[in-house]
Each structure stands twice: as C-alpha cells, then as structure tokens.
Amino acid sequence: MQELFIKNSKQREWIERLSPLETDFKERASLIDEEGSFPYENIQSLRNMGYTKLTLPTEFGGAGFSLYDAILLQEKLGSYDGSTALSIGWTLMTVGELFENRNWHPEKLAYLADEVNNGAIINRAVSEVATGSPIRGGRPGTNAKQVDGKWVINGCKSYTTCSPVLDYFLTSAWIEEKETVGFFLIPKEAEGLSIQENWNVIAMRGTGSHDLVLENVAVDESDLVEIPSYQTGFKLNGWGLLISATYLGISQAARDYAVQFANTHSPNSIEGTIAGLPNVQALIGEIDLELYKARFALYGAAEAYLDEQRIKKMTNGALVTKHIVTNAAITVVDKAMRIVGAKSLQLSNPLQRYYRDVRAGLHNPPMDDLTISKLAQTAIQQ
Template sequence: MKLTNLDTMEDRLELLEKTAKSFSDRAKEHDENGTFPFENFADLKKINYPALTIPKEYGGLGISLYEMVKMQEIIAQYDGSTALSIGWHMGITKHTGETHAWDESTYEKFTKDVIEKGALMNNAATEPATGSPTRGGRPETVAQETEDGWIVNGRKTFTTLAPILDYIGVSASIEGTDKVGSFLVRKSLPGVSVDETWDSIAMKATGSHDLILENVKLQKEDFLHYITPGDKGAQGWLLHIPACYLGIAKAAQKYAIEFALSYSPSSIQGTISDIPAVKQKIGEMELRVLEASTFLYSVAKKWDESNEDTRNGMKEELAAAKLLVVNKALEIVDLAMRIVGARSLSAKCPLQRYYRDVRAGLHNPPMDDMTIMALAGKSISKYA
C-alpha cells in the first residue's frame, strides 16, 4: 500500500505510523554505531512518502503543511534523525513546487524522479568559513560561467542526507559578480563527493557530512535562481524542524510515564506514578506538550488557510513557533529524565539519546537570538 493511494489524512497517518514503528529499534543501533539508516528510507520510499508534498499538478498529493508537520512528528517519535533528514526533502519539495522557484521543466523532471524512484533532495548552504547562511555570509563556493554551462568548486558542511541524496541545491558566488546563485547538482556527477566528517553526538544518524565539489560541470539549465544570503522571508515548510523535536519530546514523555507506571521500589506500595512529586513532573510534561502542540499546529493551520500577503507577514510567527517548541521539548526531555532518575543516563536507555538529539534543535534555523530580535522589532514597530 502506498500513501499516495489513500484518500484521507487519517489513513495516511495510520500507514505512516505502522511503517515508522520499526525505526525505533534501528535508532539505537545507528546511534551507537554512527551509521546511516538506509533501511528507514527504503521503507519510506516503499510507501511513496517522498512524493507527498509534490503539488498535484506534478503528480503528487500536494498535502497541507498541517499534514506534513503531523507526519514529521510521527516519524520523530520513532527516530529523530530520520525525521529531521527526510523533513528537508519534504519541505524543500513542497516550497519549491508551491512558489514555482525553479524553471518548470526542471522541477517537472525532478518530481518525476521523486515519484518514480523516490529520489531525495536537500540544500547545501553552510560552509566552514561562513557558517550558517541565515547570518548572511557570502558563500566561498564559486560558480564560474562557461559557454555551455557552469563549473562549480567548493565545500559545504552539514549536508544532511549526504549518503543517500540524488539532488542537491548548492549556493555559490558567481565569479566576477557580486551575485549569489542557487544551482541544482546531481550527486552522480563527476567531481561530486562526500567527506564523512559528521561526528556530532546529537542526531548521529542524519549523515550530515561535508559535500565536496571539484570542477563540477553543470548545464545552463542547472542554474535555478539568484539568492540573497540571509534574506529568506516567511517559509512555512521550516515547521518540519519543530515538528521533529516535538516528536522526540513525546517519545521521552511516553517512556517516562510507562517507567513510572511499572517501577515499584520496595520502599513504597504501588508504583512511583502514585508519588505526588512524580505526578507533578508528569503534569508539567503534559502542560508543555499542550503548549508546544497548540502553538505549532495553529501556526501550520493559519499558513494553510492564508493568502500570500498574510503568509508574507508570518515570518516572526513561524520563527516563534520553532523557538517555543524546541525549548519546550528540551524541558519535556529534562522532566522525563528526572522521573526516571539515574537510569536515564544508561547507554541502554533511549532517554540519553533523546536528550542529545533534542539539543540539536537549538542549532537549526532560525536561531533563538535572531528570533527574539525579530519579535522585538515587530513589537516595537506597533507602537513607534
């Protein structure tokens, strides 16, 4: 059964959850070994998950942002690394199709590959010297224009999904100009390679290695569009990021409550779930889950129901959703570990992985400091 053959969101969510359950056991193995979960992506491709966000006019389902966020949260409850990784593909594919950011024939060829083969896409923008592109740094990766196309050279860091990507959107400074362009690079091209540098203790199975580009020859049509570093506007698709961390937090909540319901030390009657201090923490976890979920899904729903003008004014709201959800997720995991106690630090306990993984959210865009400054500016402008 494929997701693209199901008529309702409820049926699609049910099939996705059934598929993702096996990711949980694999998550422990890949985290411990620092390996990439190829099996998870094979399973997602079998149910045609990568094609869901392709607009209907190109053969996909064109699912809503709300549904995409729901799906990403479900995957994250079983494996945060897989959720964050596939989330980039899902979001970029959705955003590109809806905004018609690429030449139509280029996007059509790409989507055909996604639908028929499960091809995967991510952007590569961060570099060793410039850091996150959200800070506005000009890329050191250079694209040189030739008579029949382009030659690109450079190194990109944090290229999530690197072991399994088919397409990569690469930002590069255009030689001899002050412009920056986005280029579509096929990983199979000569000169494209991956340097396996990813050694993070969080999200270990995302395969976020360095991408190396050595005299990579591109066609004229591989130039996608000009970009302004740091100038992104409102991008609803980035809600896949907080959805991932909410999913991890819910996994931690579930583990802690099941532990509390089953753990009965000899010093008490019943289980520790009856102890007021433990109940207090369980209640605090639930409160934070409600806060994060309500904010995240209300923003996603507003995006789906809004016109272009309203969406363009949602940049700060979208950033605030990411900030709030990630920080609530951190608090939820911390409370879960306080319930479980010292056992939560055991290598056998998934809470220690959730703790490491959820902290990665602080370093996904947009950054907290930029969000707070943007919110301050928006608030001040109301009364200035």
C-alpha cells in the first residue's frame, strides 16, 4: 500500500537501498527488546549508507530529502525495527527542522552541516521529570549561567532517545539572566556530561532513551545556538511526523504478519486456512481501512508541508495527523493480534513487541488531549 505514495525514482531508489537491511534488523529486534539493549549495529549501518544526512539540504552537502521523502523511509524502517527507526528518526527530524528554519548563526549552522556530513547524529533533549513534556509549557529545571565567558549548564534531561550514540545533544535550559529558555549545542565529549542508563520501560526498549545528566558542563558562548521566540516548551512543526511514520511502519509489520498467518494457519475444524473465514476477513479489511486512512492523512499532510503557503496553516494539520496515525497504529496491531489469537501473546512472537511499541506513540508530542483541545480552541476562535 505504501507503493501508492512513492512519487519518484529518488524515493524508490532509497527504499530499495534499505531493503537488504530488513532481515538483519528484524532478527536483532527480539533480542534487543528482551535485553533492553541498543541497536548499535543497525545505527552504524544507517550511518554508513548516508541515511543520517538525508534531510540535510543539498547546498550543505546532504541529500536534501523533504519531509515527504523522509516519511516514506521512516515508515519502511519502522516496519523492520521500531526502536532503530525511532532512534534515527530524531536526527532526521532535528536536522530537517534546523536547516528549514535556519535560526542559528550561519557559521554555527555550517559547522553542524560539516558534522552531519561526517556522519554525526543529533537529538533535542528537552523533556524533564518535573516538567514532563515541554509541550505543556513547563520551564526547564536545567539551567545555564555565564561564568568566565562560558555557559555552564546543570540539570538532567529524561527520555533522551539514541543517547548511547548521539554526537550532539541539543539541550534546552533556563537562562535566568536572560529570563528565557535557550538551546545549547553540547557535544558528547563535554566534561561533566554523562548518560544514566535508566531506560527500562515496556515499549521501544531499544531506543536508549536514557537520562542525560549535566554537571557543570561548560560550553562556548557560541554554543547557545537558539533562543526560541516562545518562553517555555517548544514549537511543533511538521518534521515531528517522522515519528508518526515510525509507528505506522510498526503496524504495517503487524498487519503483514497477521495476513501471512491467516494464509497459512489451518486448524482441523475447517477446510483450508483461516483466511477464508468471514470473521478473519473482516479484521483484515478493517486493518487495511485503518492503514489507508493513516496513510492518506500522513502523506496528505506531508504533501501540504511541501507547499510554502500551506505550510503556515499546518499546525493543526500536523496535530491531527499525529493523532490519526498513532491511534491507527494501535488499532491495527490490536486487530492483528485478534487474527493470530493466543499465539500473539507468546514472547517469541513479534506481535507482542509491536503491541507494546506502538503505545509509546501516545506519549510522544503532541499528546491526544492537546490536539483535541487545540482543535476546539481554533473552532471557537473562528
């Protein structure tokens, strides 16, 4: 079905380049999930093939992939391994958004482009235990002070996806003397930076979304790269849909597994396989209906995002799309498990992992309640 949304040879070529990774990524996924370890090899393979610089514009030496292009690939990767796709997705998203907005000093942006060209990966570290999701507007507890011409940063960020291999942590902190939030570009080698390996959850276990601990981390003045126009939280943008695409990919893997199972499972109470049964066909049809809805929303939103004029009206569109896709993914996996029956609960069965993984999407921004209330507020204002 993704086939419907592939529009050009560049996209197709990259989808084909990813396909040799499928077997290895799927095989490793189960052990990584069981151990809660990190997919180092997968990330390295993606770095080696230049995946991490796909969303860097061509004028900076990257592949210049649009949000639409990157969504196609993230969806595909999500169907191979959700944790790998989510981990690498934050880099595509951060780079895509930074080079689209170009709010940084040009020299610093050029520096980051060089780093990305050399394979560096980056993610935003914004969430904290006390503030929860920054999208709610809480002020970061992490703080930055100017001392002897340096910024000295102290604090702890939670849920820092891909932390075991990130080269740069784009970290939000409260700057008391400026009474604002600022973003600091902190390299992994910075003295006082450590990772507390405490990501022990039931979903997306292989994303290494540990705590980032900053103890008197000193960076140059120029490493204060962004002072956002908003005072707290962070602004939503279309690039966040790369995360939704990951969950869609996971649900596609669940659907494929269930259809394959239906075509081969043949209990002795019937002739042929369960694929011939009306109850099973109803579930398969409902699954594909959900996937169609999710893809039309996702690729429709990404298409609108390509358009300079429509991009400005996208905020609610991105919120709605995330809501639709995340919930569709959860529904699809649920129905896939109903088709497979009790075997779907076996720890050796990938469906139980997909079931846990897609739930994480609910807790990536924007959360559902926020979308619903934003829609209501917009309607009332209008």
